[in-house]
Every structure is written in structure tokens, then in C-alpha cells.
Amino acid sequence: MKLNKQDILKALEHITVPGEGRNMVESGAVKNIQVFGDEVEVDITINNPSLQARKKTEVEILKIIHKEVYEKAKIKINLKVEAPANPKVNEIKGKPIPGIQNIIAIASGKGGVGKSTVTANLAVTLAKMGFKVGLLDADIYGPSMPIMFDVVAERPMAVTINGKSKMKPVENYGVQLLSIGFFTEANQAVIWRGPMAAKALNQMIFDAHWGNLDFLLIDLPPGTGDIHLSIMQAMPVTGAVVVSTPQEVALADARKGVAMFQQESINVPVLGIIENMAYFTPGELPDNKYYIFGKEGAKNLAENLNVPFLGEVPLVQSIREAGDVGRPAALQDSTPIAMAFEDITKNVVREMVNRNESMPPTEAIKITTMAGCSSVNK
Numbered sequence: 001m002k003l004n005k006q007d008i009l010k011a012l013e014h015i016t017v018p019g020e021g022r023n024m025v026e027s028g029a030v031k032n033i034q035v036f037g038d039e040v041e042v043d044i045t046i047n048n049p050s051l052q053a054r055k056k057t058e059v060e061i062l063k064i065i066h067k068e069v070y071e072k073a074k075i076k077i078n079l080k081v082e083a084p085a086n087p088k089v090n091e092i093k094g095k096p097i098p099g100i101q102n103i104i105a106i107a108s109g110k111g112g113v114g115k116s117t118v119t120a121n122l123a124v125t126l127a128k129m130g131f132k133v134g135l136l137d138a139d140i141y142g143p144s145m146p147i148m149f150d151v152v153a154e155r156p157m158a159v160t161i162n163g164k165s166k167m168k169p170v171e172n173y174g175v176q177l178l179s180i181g182f183f184t185e186a187n188q189a190v191i192w193r194g195p196m197a198a199k200a201l202n203q204m205i206f207d208a209h210w211g212n213l214d215f216l217l218i219d220l221p222p223g224t225g226d227i228h229l230s231i232m233q234a235m236p237v238t239g240a241v242v243v244s245t246p247q248e249v250a251l252a253d254a255r256k257g258v259a260m261f262q263q264e265s266i267n268v269p270v271l272g273i274i275e276n277m278a279y280f281t282p283g284e285l286p287d288n289k290y291y292i293f294g295k296e297g298a299k300n301l302a303e304n305l306n307v308p309f310l311g312e313v314p315l316v317q318s319i320r321e322a323g324d325v326g327r328p329a330a331l332q333d334s335t336p337i338a339m340a341f342e343d344i345t346k347n348v349v350r351e352m353v354n355r356n357e358s359m360p361p362t363e364a365i366k367i368t369t370m371a372g373c374s375s376v377n378k
Contacts, residue, residue: 003035003070008042011068014163015060016207023164031080039074040065045082054079097205099212100134102238102352105231105268107261109253111142111222114276115243117323118313119219120148121330122241125338125345127174128330131214134169137179138201138231139221146181149173150326155182159209166209173331176213178204201230232266239271239355241310241348246275246297254298258305269359271351272308273298274344277315289314308351311344313337 012024024030024044032043046057058077065073097103106122108115116139126133137145146152149172156167156178169176180200210216218237221227231237240261244254254273261268275298279289292315302309313319316337322329330341 003038003040003073005033005035007069008033008035008040008065011064012042012061014064014068014165015057016164038070038072039076041076041078043078043080045080047082054081096236097210097216100210100216101214102356103216103218103235104271104348104352105218105220105228105237105240105261106243107220107228107240107257108222108243108250109255109257110250113222113243113245113250113254114313115222116144116148116219117319117328118243118274118276119217120145120323120328121319121341122345122348123175123217124173124328125330125341126215126217126349128342129345129349132212133174134176134210134213134216135178136204136216136218137177137181138218138227140180140200140227141221143179143181143184145177145179145219146170147326148323148328149175149177151177152181152326156208161209167204167207168209173328176210178208180204201227205235228260232268236361237268238361239269239352241271241274243274243276244298244301245277246291246294248294248297250293251297251301254301255305258307269355270307271348271355272310273302273305274310275299275312278312280315308347310347310351311340313340313344 009025009030012030013026015024029044029046030042031045032041034041042061044057044061046053058079061077062075065075106115106119116137119135123133123135135145137143146154149170151170151172154170156170158165159168160166167178169178170182171177183200218231220231242254242257242261244250258270258273260266261270275296277293278298279291279295281287281289299309299312314337316329318332318335319329319337322332329335329337332338
């Protein structure tokens with residue numbers, strides 16, 4: 001059999017470069033291919049210096065050429081590791097995801113304010129309205145979406161798209177879902193440094209087949225840190241929603257969350273603020289409202305920061321119970337809770353439409369590190 005360079009290049013397009021999210025040919029890792037009869041010599045350059053990455057790359061090249069081109073080919077691989085002169089920390093290539101129209105990051109300044117619960121209910125409400133919805137659980141250290149969607153035992157399947165293997169998100173209640181919780185045991189703590197977390201996010205974003213989505217919601221971790229920057233570096237986030245409870249401690253952190261998105265170097269439009277646990281109404285006293293954490297704190301914050309107030313969610317036992325059993329409360333049609341989430345979701349959609357009509361698309365930010373100091377640029 002006569003081997004040729006084009007067949008080998010086509011075969012190498014099936015291999016993803018470790019940590020890149022792109023195939024070998026597309027990323028430029030393939031430097032040279034020489035063919036001598038049934039002998040093939042391939043020059044490859046990668047940026048990942050680990051022994052595991054080098055061995056995996058070599059094995060995959062051997063397998064794919066033998067499978068796709070010629071099973072008796074004699075292959076020599078010259079693999080070179082070329083680390084960048086100024087290495088970038090937690091780098092994820094910022095680019096749009098084909099088929100996804102709007103990406104909404106949902107954040108909170110602090111933990112415990114119900115951000116994930118609000119995100120889950122927004123997702124199912126959007127799906128009930130007829131939108132195609134995806135949800136990325138980016139809370140690497142505390143993933144909760146598999147529980148809230150009753151898919152703890154599920155695992156993403158592999159599908160082949162245009163000759164490439166992709167993860168197929170788990171689906172329930174009309175929402176496509178990916179979470180680091182699908183890849184860890186229930187009692188296993190995720191103890192990762194920033195680069196490992198960024199790599200996991202990279203795979204869930206770019207190695208997944210989301211298909212066509214009207215909305216991709218991203219459940220961010222609490223605070224304003226490394227994961228947030230990685231996400232905004234990974235993709236052009238269309239807008240952000242901040243969740244807070246009414247008390248001053250939570251509002252102080254929510255203010256920082258809004259400020260993060262509004263930084264000139266980040267500049268992600270804030271669609272608004274949602275107030276969770278706004279008040280408590282006992283079942284036996286349905287007309288009474290008890291403002292346990294303070295009254296209208298998030299609403300006042302939104303007015304002070306000149307961002308939209310998207311609505312309030314009461315402190316109701318059934319919301320917590322619904323999340324615990326894996327059926328978000330917004331699925332309970334015609335209940336006050338479902339109607340509250342429907343109003344909030346309509347406000348989010350309205351602000352998204354206003355944002356898209358009046359502002360240009362958001363660009364993914366670029367994060368570089370020099371001499372131990374990070375800088376963020378558009």
C-alpha cells in the first residue's frame with residue numbers, strides 16, 4: 001500500500017492535543033510528516049511537559065495511523081516539548097461555542113445564598129417556556145446540580161461528531177447538564193489547584209456536544225476568583241446575574257460580584273440582581289411576611305448600583321425539599337414559587353434581549369501572568 005501525507009494528516013485530526021481542546025493539525029502541533037514507502041516519520045510539538053501527556057500522544061498517533069491509514073505502517077514519532085517562554089496560568093482559549101446563542105454566568109459574592117438553587121430553577125423555567133437550555137456546573141469544589149436534577153447516577157456518554165469524540169451532556173427536565181460531579185465519587189473531595197480546575201472546565205466546555213442552545217447557564221462558584229476569570233477567558237459570556245440574600249453581609253459581597261463583571265478589563269454586562277430568601281411566610285399564616293434577613297436589601301443594592309432588579313424568591317421549605325429530591329420547585333405548575341421563578345425568568349430574558357439589541361457581543365478576556373502578577377485584558 002502506498003502511504004501519503006494527506007491521509008496521515010486527516011487521521012491526526014482525530015487526536016486532541018492535551019490541554020488544548022483542538023486537534024493536532026488545527027493547533028499546529030504537527031510540524032512535519034515524511035513518508036518513505038511503508039515508513040512514516042512524524043514530528044510533533046506539544047506544550048504539556050508531563051510524561052503522561054507525552055506517552056498518551058505517542059500511543060494515540062500510533063493507534064490512529066494504524067487504524068485509519070495502514071495497519072502495518074512503521075511509524076517513528078519525534079516528539080518535542082516546547083513550553084511557552086511566558087507561560088500563561090489557567091489559560092483556556094476564548095472562542096464562541098457553535099450553536100449557543102446566549103451564555104449567562106450566575107454568580108454570588110458569598111456561599112450559602114442559594115445561587116445553585118436559583119440557577120436550577122431558572123434553567124427548568126426557561127425550558128418550560130420552550131427554550132433550548134444547557135447548564136454548566138462550574139462550581140468545581142462544590143458541584144450540586146447532579147443532586148438537584150436527580151441524575152447523580154448518570155454519566156455523560158461519548159458521541160462522535162464530525163469524526164471527533166465528544167461528551168454528550170446528561171439531560172433531565174429539558175435541560176442539558178454537565179458537572180464535575182459526574183466524574184467524582186459522592187464522598188470524594190475535589191482538591192485541585194487552579195490549573196487542574198481550569199483544565200476540567202476546558203474539557204466540559206469544548207469537548208462537549210451541546211448542540212443548538214438558546215441559553216447556556218453557568219453556575220459559578222461563590223466569590224470572585226480564579227474559576228470566574230477562567231470561565232470569562234474561555235468564552236464570550238453574554239451577561240451575568242448576581243444572586244444575594246437581603247442581609248448586609250451578603251450584600252457587601254454581592255456588590256463585589258457586580259464590580260467584578262463591570263471592571264473595564266472584563267466588561268460583562270450585568271443583567272441584574274436576584275434576591276433569594278427575601279421573606280418567610282408560614283403555612284399557617286399565609287398573609288404574613290417575616291423579613292428574617294432584612295427587607296429589600298438586594299432591591300436597594302440594585303438601585304444603588306444602577307442595575308436591574310430581577311425579582312425576589314421567598315424562603316420556602318418546599319424549594320429546599322424540591323432541590324434535595326432532584327425536582328426543582330419551578331416544575332410545580334401554578335404554585336406561587338413556580339410563578340415567582342417565571343416572573344424572574346421573564347425579567348432575565350427581557351434584559352438579555354435589551355442587552356443584545358443595544359450592545360455588541362462580549363469578547364472573551366485574555367489573562368496573562370508576568371513575574372507572579374496577573375493582568376486581565378480584552
